[in-house]
Amino acid sequence: MRTLVLNAGYEPLGIVSFKRAIVLVMNQKASVVERDDDDPVCGPSDMYDRPAVILLSRYVRVPRERSVPVTRRGVLRRDGNQCAYCGRNATTIDHVQPRSRGGADSWENLVAACLKCNNMKSDRTPQEMGWDLRFVPRPPQGVSWAVRGSERADPSWEPYLSMAA
Known part of the structure; x- marks a missing residue:
């Protein structure tokens, strides 16, 4: 299970494991915004909801120049798994x-391609x-690229990911 982490200003920061999210909530560094429908988690002295989305208590400064690393999977995703030539x-x-x-x-020099092309x-x-590219390759943009793991987003995360877009 994964949990979306929001900055104190409701900006999506990242995705953490369910265990990390519970630790942040237990240490009062975050609060649960959206709960998962599963059973609550029993701690030694308290019960906690299973977090789907958490909000940090304090604002975390994030450098604006967050570049998306170039990966094979990222290039295929950016191009929609379609060959740039055919x-x-x-x-x-x-x-x-x-x-x-x-x-x-x-990002400007890599494109998805079928094996034949x-x-x-x-x-x-x-x-x-004598071929033309079907599009000009560019670095991907948007919150879905800035927040690692959001390509497999939980439906409960949608309102928070679309707010930052």
Whole structure:
């Protein structure tokens, strides 16, 4: 079980394990905003609701320049698991400017690609192949990218994730 953590200003910060959320609530560093429908948790001297969303008691400063790390899974998710060249189901990622020619592992240079297009393109650029990209690759934006784990969001988190978008 996972719990969404909100900053004191209701800004989504992250997702923690159920156990970590209970510890924060027990130590009065957070309060439960949304409860899970499961049975309550029995502590040594008190009973606690199972938290789905918690609110921190004190505001935590977050650096504004939170960059999203480039991952294979992230590129596939950003591109909707569709090949950037033909639109079919993508299972691999491709460097638009090949690494052998100085292409970087960056959001602007990586796209999702089907195995056929990736193999055909090899270490050439799309221009050399006479291909066009279906979109311009950009870094992902939005709260669903800033909050790790929110791609598998619990339905009770929706109001809090959409407030920050």
